[in-house]
Structures are given as structure tokens and as C-alpha cells.
Amino acid sequence: MLINYLIYLSKYLILYGYLFLLGRSVLLILSRRIFNLSKIPKEILYSKSGVTYPLIGTLIFGNLIFFAHFFISISSPVLLILLIIFIIPNIYDLNLNLKESINFSTFFKYLIIPGILVISIWDTAFNYDAGYYHILNQAWFRESNLIIGMVNIFWPFGMSSIYEYMSAFLWIDSSFVLLHFIDLIFIHIFYIFIIDGVFNDKYKSIKFSSIFLLAYSILDNFGFSEIILKIINPNAINEFSLGGRNGYIYIQGVGKQDIPVAILFYLVSITLLIAINKKTIKSLDLLLVSLLIFFIYQLKVSGILVSVLYLVLIFIILQNKDKRIIDVFYLNIPVGIIGIFWSVKNLISSGCIVFPLSTTCFTNFHWYISGSTESYEAITTQASLAYKFGESFTAWVSQSSSFEFRKEVFLNFIASLFILFLIKKILFKKLSVNKNFNLILFSFIFLNFFYLLFFGPIPRYAVGICMVSASSFGFFTDKIKLNFSKNIFYVIVFISVFLLPRSNSYIAALNNDSLRIFDPRINDEIYNEIGFVNLNENWVYPTYGDQCWANLECTMAKENIYFEDGFFKVARK
DSSP states (O other): OHHHHHHHHHHHHHHHHHHHHHHHHHHHHIIIIISOOSSOOSEETTEEHHHHHHHHHHHHHHHHHHHHTTTSOTTOHHHHHHHHHTTGGGGGOOOOOHHHHOSHHHHIIIIIHHHHHGGGGGGOOBOHHIIIIIHHHHHHHHHSSOOBTGGGTOGGGGGOOHHHHHHHHTTTSTTOHHHHHHHHHHHHHHHHHHHHHHTOSSOHHHHHHHHHHHHHHHHTTSSOOHHHHHHHOTTSOOOOOOSSOOSOOOOOOBTOOHHHHHHHHHHHHHHHHHHHHHTOOOHHHHHHHHHHHHHHHHHOGGGGGGHHHHHHHHHHHHHTTSSOHHHHHHHTHHHHHHHHHHHHHHHHHHSBSSTTOGGGBOTTSTTOOTTHHHHHHHHHHHHTTOOOTTSOHHHHHHHHHTSTTHHHHHHHHHHHHHHHHHHHHHHEEEOOOOHHHHHHHHHHHHHHHHHHHHHOOOGGGSHHHHHHHHHGGGGGEEEESSOOOHHHHHHHHHHHHHTSSOHHHHHHHHTTOOOSOOOTTTOHHHHHHHOEEESSSSOEEESSSSOOTTOTTBOSSOSOOEEEOSSSOEEEO
């Protein structure tokens, strides 16, 4: 067991280390070549610069793969060479202060936390949608460069997230654990941010927001469960329970990008709220924030609502003459360039700027099937049980609350907020905050929850705004009435991280069980169980269910699809 564990941990640390160096490399270039700084600022996004390295690295990693895919398949060795080249600038500024770096905090952040998180691989499996379309989408990315009309192979391909691009590249390990490591990278970054935040005496908003979020993470393991809900209402529909879930981050099945989106949403929201409160922001920070906001959009369209805070910040800094409008324009040029290419990719693959939003689709493409997007739009809306204007609100509440343990999470979220309020009253001194800031903060929280009604009130969609809500108590807090040592906070963080992997993960790891994650390219058991039926001479479809996994000959379209060869293949029905 120990040997396997160390192998997986080493793989994780190599991936994290690469993203760390990639982010540092890009920040070196930006600092010296764009902003004429002698070195990387010690502070970026109101945290130590090192905290942001892997975050920026992940952003660049995903977009380098995305840009390259216009010209080459993601399995091409050229892409690997390109990704290696981008970390070379680090050699021009090694700046290794080993004496300052080797301490308990470093050991805790970069070994203890990932050492715990990696244990989750023993009880983490592919989610259902992975076999339904995620893995097959990634397989096509590895097979060919960008395909025109890819949506015709299978309609969910039109929703390709940048998460798919990163995952497709990480097929380099036959264990496929690297796909799960993407989520762990974000969780790891999040906890480093929290630790640095707790000990950040310069920005009290980050310090106290981090403390309240830690308390919220512990409360995630208590509250209303299936058993308690049954006592309250014996006639209730059986609900699935994961302890006391209250809307905090959790370990997802491989293939879902909700937790990375939630973490980015939280980090960007806190950064923007601090900048709004200060009414100023550094130019480098503004550039990075705009890039991270678009990265959220690339991961999942629904996360773009965080841009509301960005627009508020722009209005404030222009009003206060902290920045000129021309400065804001120049700082958003990189986002504009990425945005153009991302929109072109969407148009080429689906015919829509935002798929499956039919109002953004162009029907004059020869490979686009007129009227198809409306049906796909309806499918996505129904799947999330989003509220529609005109239907009975009470009937919708009754239906949606019985789905995916929504009632349980909602009750626990409200209970957690109440407990946090009591903690604030008892242990913290009140801080007076500008009324305009209050209005901005609470309007933003309300807007996000209101939006969920129409996008789909599924708990995993709401994790980001739930964490912002819980941590918002920190913006109204000045001092802790009691003295707590640093060690206490390290213990709380340890408990919080330790409780993220399921108990089954620890048991499976101790027993050295086989991983539930597998290589979908060579798993005969899966394919024999599914079975495939010939659709025509070129395509097959599953005999049982609707999962194609990595079978490139498989489609759920149930129609003949043919390719027109060229630099860009064209998929047509």
C-alpha cells in the first residue's frame, strides 16, 4: 500500500510542481516585459505571490492546449514540447531561498495537504457523464485537431469545456489518476489560500473570511441528514445523504468540473470584493482577475456571473480615477484575444457562440442542423429542473427539493449560516462597513441565488456562492475577542482537509484495494458489459445504456455521420 501511495503522491507533486513553475514563468514574463518590474511582486491578488503560481499555471496550461488544438491533436508530441518550453523562463530567476522555504508551514501546505487529498483516489470513480460523453469527447481531441461540426457526432460535444482539453492531455498515465488530480490541484490551491489568509494581518477581510470559511467547512460534516429528515417527515422520498452537506466543496467523481469552478468563483469573488472595498487595484492584479474570470467561463458558462463584481470594480476605479479607461482597455486585450478564439472554436464545433443557447446560433453553416439547438437547450434545462416562467412555483419547489438531496443541503446551509452568525456575535468584534459595499455584497449574493432558479438549483452548482456567503461574515469583523495560537488553526485546517476524502477512501487505501478509476481505452469488462450494435458500416451504438466511453466508432446520434477531409475535418449528418 505504501509504495502505491508514494507513487501516486509523487505523480501529483510532479503535476503540481509543473503548474507552479508554469505560473511562475508567465508571471516573470508579465512582470518584466509588460509591467517593467524588476521581479515578480511579493503580493499578487492580495496573497503571497507563490499562492497564485499554480492557479495562473493551470489557466495557462488549459489555454495552451486549447490554442494548440486548432492545429494539432492533443496527443501530438509537439504539444508536450510546447508545454515544456513555457517553463524555461524560470531558469533566468531561480531565486531559491531554501532557508526561508523549509519550515513547518511549507511542509504542511505542500506535503501534508496533498498527502491527505491523494488518498481520495482509492474511492473515486468516473461519474456517469464521463462514460456518456466526457471521455469520448477527450478521445476525439486526442484523435484529431479541431473538427468542424463536432456537435453532429454527439450533441454534448458542443458544450466542450477547457476542462476537457486539460483532461485529454493527461491521458499520459494509464492509471488515469491524473484526471482526478485536476480537481485536487484546485482544492490544494484553495487550502493554501485559506492558510495564508488566516495569517494575513495586512488584509483583515481575507483573514476573517478565511476563518469563517474554515468554520463553515467543519460544519459541513454535521446537520440534517436523511435519517433526521425521515423523522421530521416519514412520508418523504428517500434521499441520498453524504453526512451533513451544507454547500461546501467536496470530492467529485472524475469528469465533473463543478468544484474547480466553485473554487475559482470564490477566490475571484473575494479578490474583487476586497478591491471594491479598497476602491483600487494594481494593474497586474486587474489583468489576472480578468483572465481568471474568463477561465471560469471556459470551465463552465454558469460561472460567468462573477463578472458582475468585475464590472462594479471597473466603474468604481474609473469614477475614482484609479485607472483610465484606456488602461482598462489595454489590460483586457489578452482576454479579448482568448475570447475571440474561444468563440470561433464554439462556432466551428457547434454553430453557436454559447451552446446550446439557441439565440447565439448561426443557422447558415452548411453542417448546422436547423432547429436542433432548441431541443438540446430543453434537455439541459429539464435535466437541472430549472424553474420556468409560468409554471406553478409551489409545484416546482416540491419537485426540485426531492431531487439530488437539495432539501438536505439547503437546510444545512441555512443552519450553518445561523451558527456562523452566533460565532461572529460571541467571538468577534463588529466592524462598520460602508453602506454601498453592503449593498454590492448582498446584491451579488442574491443575484447568484436568483440565477440558480433558472439555471438549475442543484447543490453542486451553488458551492461557489455558498462559500462566498459563509465567508462574507469576515467583511464585517474587526478583531477576535479570544487569542488563538497558530497551531489551533493548523489543526482546524488539518481536520477540514482530512474530512474531505470519504471514509471508504481511507479503508480502501489501507486495504490496498484496486482503484475504481480505470483506463477506458482498454477496459474489456466495460465494453463487454455494454456491448455495441452496428448503426451502419461506420458507426456503432451501445446495446445497453448510453455510454460510449472511449470508443471512437460509437455515437448516440443514431444517424449516419460522415467526415469531409481537410485541414479541419467536417462532421456532417
